Amino acid sequence: MSEMRDLYQEVILDHNRRPRNCYVMDCATRTADGHNPLCGDTVKVYLRIEDGVIEEISFQGDGCAICTASTSIMTESVKGKTVAEAKELFEGFHEMLTGVAAEQGVELGKLRVFEGVREYPVRVKCATLAWHTLQAAIDADEEEVTTE
């Protein structure tokens, strides 16, 4: 049971039940669609970027608790940040999950609740789908991104 609590931390369960910034943004300057073909998770990210700053971010999607909570917490984490800062956060987040770098300079804050996902390699993609999609939206990539 305790390993399950390490994975499904209270913050994750809360964001899964009540995702933040979960709405269609009419005034979005950029959007992107993400899809995990292995499990069928989908997410659409809406962005309003002004002068290189993410002024507003929202999403719509259908996915598991890890995917939904990760997207929700991501929107909170990058709102008000510059595009460069958001990309840096993604790098740090990705490193935390894949264990590429032991020491990181990036302050991850609340994103640390996903540390447990590292122990579940098949679920890492659930946690990173939102971030790949955000990256695609930032890069104004019109192709749907997939985790494959």
Place this chain on the structure above:
Amino acid sequence: METVAAALDIARIRADFPALHQSAHGKPLVYLDNAATTQKPRAVIDAVTAFYERDCSNVHRGVHLLSQRATAAYESARTTVKSRLGAGDSREIVFTRSTTEAINLVAASFVRPQLQPGDEILITEMEHHSNIVPWQLLCEERGAELKVVPINDDGEIILSEYDRLLSRRTKIVGVVHVSNALGTVNPVREMVEMAHSRGIPVLVDGAQALPHLEIDVRELDCDFYACSSHKVYGPTGIGALYGKREHLLKMVPYQGGGDMILSVTFAKTRFNEPPHRFEAGTPNIEGAIGFAAALEYLDDIGLDAVAAHESHLLEEATKAILEVPGTHQVGTAKQRAAVLSFVMDGVHPHDVGTVLDSEGIAVRAGHHCAQPVMARFGVSATVRASFAVYNTCEEIDALVRGLAKVREVFG
């Protein structure tokens, strides 16, 4: 039914499967992902090993002893598959890599040469991707149209719609015998008869049927029957296609290479007779031998007893799952085999799968390579527990306890 089920000594059967006796995440393994693949009995593992330890050689081309033994074993495997499918002639059995390849073979060698723009291929809404995509590719290439028979809310084919969609342009019907996502057993005999009354051939995808049902292709009167070994306790990488001899004789080769020819010059190649015409290259010899060993193993237990045991498990599991609050069954057909698909309110199937896995319980969570079925039921995924001869009622209890854990985690 219970008396027949009780006649099976499940503990003894379980002893035949080495992989069942391990723990997963510190808990005894409860393997309920049999529709994905089954575990293998010692008899199959030994048959494959024996081939490599004693008979290892190529088939159909050696004068020496080992090659003769390998060829005899390979061809004897073909006869075993023939008998299990109820075919009349071993030459009607083509070994393939998988059910998927068997379907692709029919698409390429039987349908493709005769498919004209405007022709139609008819499949059903509950097909696995392997019985959708080959036809889609073909239709796209030939300007033909893929038509789909809808299913009802229970997950049963709507036969009146099927009847309506069988047209003068229909070149083949592709239908799954047992649905991998819902467990529905389709009225294949009746569907073949309806198609044949209009002169339309039928391919049956039997991947999920072979482990659970007695198959008699002559009684079904289907034109093609595709199946695989690994769903029925045999090795992966080997499947079989039954095709009526009259069709196979007319069909063009599927792949070119060794073993499928009679003679080759740069001017002209004469192709071998079926089934060899469709088995280019060195085949999966140990796979065929293992496949036959698996069919013989199941035959020794007795398919009637297996079917009775599995339907008892399915009945118990369905009852037990529905008693878990907030659980809904997906696929409630009157005729089902060994597959229980369900969703839980407020918990995504992947999360259910992960929590169950932490309890040592292996289920499938996802779209089961049948996304149109998921779309039909308005879900993106389901949890699927699928049963085999070695599963027990205690394992169903474990599944129910696992679902209680899911509730504990997710509230």
